[in-house]
Amino acid sequence: xxxxxxxxxxxxxxxxxxxxxxxxxxxxxxxxxxxxxxxxxxxxxxxxxxxxxxxxxxxxxxxxxxxxxxxxxxxxxxxxxxxxxxxxxxxxxxxxxxxxxxxxxxxxxxxxxxxxxxxxxxxxxxxxxxxxxxxxxxxxxxxxxxxxxxxxxxxxxxxxxxxxxxxxxxxxxxxxxxxxxxxxxxxxxxxxxxxxxxxxxxxxxxxxxxxxxxx
Numbered sequence: 001x002x003x004x005x006x007x008x009x010x011x012x013x014x015x016x017x018x019x020x021x022x023x024x025x026x027x028x029x030x031x032x033x034x035x036x037x038x039x040x041x042x043x044x045x046x047x048x049x050x051x052x053x054x055x056x057x058x059x060x061x062x063x064x065x066x067x068x069x070x071x072x073x074x075x076x077x078x079x080x081x082x083x084x085x086x087x088x089x090x091x092x093x094x095x096x097x098x099x100x101x102x103x104x105x106x107x108x109x110x111x112x113x114x115x116x117x118x119x120x121x122x123x124x125x126x127x128x129x130x131x132x133x134x135x136x137x138x139x140x141x142x143x144x145x146x147x148x149x150x151x152x153x154x155x156x157x158x159x160x161x162x163x164x165x166x167x168x169x170x171x172x173x174x175x176x177x178x179x180x181x182x183x184x185x186x187x188x189x190x191x192x193x194x195x196x197x198x199x200x201x202x203x204x205x206x207x208x209x210x211x212x213x214x215x
Contacts, residue, residue, distance in 0.1 A: 088129025
């Protein structure tokens with residue numbers, strides 16, 4: 001995908017490019033915020049200690065550096081669907097070794113206006129590969145984005161949280177007690193926190209966040 005050399009282990013990456021991907025090894029287990037110093041045991045960041053998020057764990061195996069930014073932005077804005085396959089595979093291989101699998105996965109939904117504009121939802125594209133590789137049900141109908149929120153990219157953290165208020169609703173009763181929310185990249189966590197809060201109010205006991213990269 002990056003250098004044009006043959007891939008390895010059924011991935012569209014050569015071994016050298018795979019080894020160069022920026023790992024998020026040392027991070028808060030709740031929100032996956034990166035720590036600069038190595039950890040001897042799982043820890044929470046100061047933000048999560050001050051205010052516990054509505055989700056329980058976040059798994060973000062990579063940092064949002066040049067390589068992951070290229071894969072995600074080319075998928076999102078240039079319809080490079082092969083990147084979804086690679087991102088899904090990379091995330092699935094991390095998850096199968098590190099997590100207790102949930103009962104289903106729910107990709108972060110787009111508002112219908114944004115979906116119509118873009119023509120697809122990149123989180124769904126990634127989640128399809130996760131669903132297939134981890135043999136997990138994929139729920140695309142229970143959660144609805146009912147507000148066409150402003151793009152989050154240029155907003156500070158406080159404005160991101162305000163922007164996401166009342167953005168999601170649950171359209172039908174949920175039988176699941178353990179759900180994983182899937183998204184491409186996590187910056188402040190405002191989007192997934194809002195969705196997780198809505199799901200918790202519907203009786204879901206545990207919610208994990210699965211993202212390809214942490215900014």
